[in-house]
Amino acid sequence: MAEGAFIRDVASFEGREVEIRGWVYNSRSSGRIHFLILRDGTGFMQAVAVQGQLPDRAFQAAGFAPQEAAVVARGLVRADRRAPGGYELELRDLEVLQGSPGYPLTLKEHGVEFLMDHRHLWIRSPRQHALLRVRAELIAACRDFLDSDGFTLVDAPILTPAAAEGTTTLFEIRYFDRSAYLTQSGQLYNEAAAMAFGKVYCYGPTFRAEKSKTRRHLIEFWMIEPEMAYCDLEQCLEVEERMVSAVVARVVERRRPELAVLGRDVSKLEKIRPPFPRISYDEAVEMLQRAGHSIKWGDDFGAPDESYISQQFDLPVFVLRYPAACKAFYMQPDPARPEVVLGADLLAPEGYGEIIGGGQRIHDLELLQARIREHGLNEANYGWYLDLRRYGSVPHSGFGLGIERTLAWMAGLEHIREAIPFPRLLHRIYP
RNA sequence: UCCAGGUUAGCUCAAUGGUAGAGCGCCCGGCUGUUAACCGGGUGGUUGCAGGUUCGAGUCCUGCACCUGGAGCCA
Known part of the structure; x- marks a missing residue:
């Protein structure tokens, strides 16, 4: 009786008979010898x-057996340098379940x-498979970093009664006899959780x-949002650079074959x-002007x-201290320069x-009340927040x-649409 | 919403205004070590849609639809 085995572990089954339950990725034949490339996830x-x-x-x-037929393959695991991956399965039996x-x-x-x-079939291919494994590792690495750094996961709602930031366009949905919106950020609820x-x-x-x-936008995307009480901008940036560094290191360590x-x-x-290097918004504007970009302060x-x-x-x-006018209403002004806020964006390298x-x-x-009024928001919607x-x-x-932008950078993608299993784009909601 | 490029076989692409093709897929046959296997044969088209110019349009013109890239907006 052959033992069930996963392809990931075949090296440890060398010389033994195993059963692989998977699919036919590709096949070749020379008449009396057939080669099947199997995949099992x-x-x-x-x-x-x-x-x-x-x-x-x-x-x-x-x-x-056609391409992508579901098969149960039983055979002897042998090392063979002619085989991709270095090991192959010398078949003793093969059952085609469906194809x-x-x-x-x-x-x-x-x-x-x-x-x-x-896309529902594309994710079976080696490249997409590798990419989604890197995604899973990236998410796990973010969560493990935060969990082991004293953070508590407190999920924010997805259905919300009003705009979180008031800047971006929301999806409006029916919520029984009233309107509601799909969340654009968990942040406001995070602030409650942080307290x-x-x-x-x-x-x-x-x-x-x-x-x-564009190649960097999705309609639906995933964010991981930490929030810390008794924490100023400087301390926040320190967490950001530690987290990003730890996550990159872990993905490189554990997903090197996939990155290859x-x-x-x-x-x-x-x-x-x-x-990480830090520049002020002011410096960034000067840098861009020197390079011939048409941009002015503000x-x-x-x-x-x-x-x-x-x-x-x-x-x-890090680009620090943007003009308050560019940013959301809840950003803390710099006491020394009220026209800029104590906020920072982190820009990934390589463009x-x-x-x-x-x-x-x-x-x-x-x-905060003053800012809500200045941004034309309805204070009544922010009672709990106040x-x-x-x-x-x-x-x-x-x-x-x-998550997707970070993955696009780490995986070196041309377009963000590959960074999520089923992307929702401006003109795409299928499959 | 704007700008640019595109739409030909199931897929990826060719085709000076003059007989619509190739590779892959699929079907049949061959091959005992293939590496996107290979070899032989077969299958496959309202050239995005609607008009127009022309003896003749895949090719030129107009409109529309859709796709791709970019801008804006945004993370």
Whole structure:
């Protein structure tokens, strides 16, 4: 009786007979010898069917099994340097559970639209498989870092009664007999949680109904958002650079084979260590003006501006103290220069741009009320939020890290649409 | 919403205004070590849609739809 095994572990089964339950990734045949590349979710492995070494029924099946047929393969694990991966399965039996000819994704090139229409099948391919494994590692690394650093996970709601920030376009939905909105950030709820637990984070999807059509925008994307009570901007930045460095190091350590499949130059990631360089918004504007960008003090950065700044550094770079007018209403003004806020964006290197936005929040009740009015927001919607400034308000800070943008940088992607299993884009909500 | 490029076989792409093709897929056959296997044969088209110019349009013109890239907006 053959033992069940995963392809990931076959090296430890050398010389033994195992059963692999998976799918046919590709097959070749020379008549009396068939080669099947099997995949089982943990890896890819060549299986060889030699006439006479397995029942005729199974040998025939090996010759006819179409691409992506579900198969249960039993055989002897052998080291063989002719096999991709170094080990192969010498088949003793093969059962085809189900399959159909004409699998849409051949091993040749396909266009973006065709691949996106078949995203449900595309995620089976080696590159997408490697990428989504890196994504899983990235998320686990973020959570493990925070969990072991004294943070408590306190999830924020996805259905919200009003705009969190008032700046971006929200998806409006029916909530029984009234309107509600899909969350654009868990931050406001995080602030409540921080006053209850000290150091908290939330992890979940966020939704922006903006008609952005670029390689760095998704309509639905995932953010991890830490928030800390008794924390100023400086302390917040320190957490950010420690977290990003730890996460990069862990992905490089544990997902090196996947990064190799993706063709990522890992040496660039191995340089990511704190401290990260810091420039002020003022300096960034000067830098851009020297490079010929048409930007003046007070403007927010456009995509080419952000990209240029990030290309000037080998490490992620903090841009600090933006004009208050560019940022959300809750950002704490710099006491020394009230026209700028104690906030910072973190721009990933190699032109990838913003992966984190964050900073210190307003903790003074009257100032916050004034800002809500200045931004044309309805104070009635923020009653609970203002309560946080009435009952034990303290300086606090936090940030949000965009998972897909961070993954796009770490994996060296051309477009963010590959960084999430089923992307929602301006003109795409299928599959 | 704006700008640019594109739309030809299931897929990826060719085709001076003059007979619509290739590779892959799929089907049939061959091959006992293949590496996106290979070899032979077969299958496959309202050239995005609607008009127009022309003896003749995949090719030129107009409109529309859709795709891709970028901008703006934003993380």
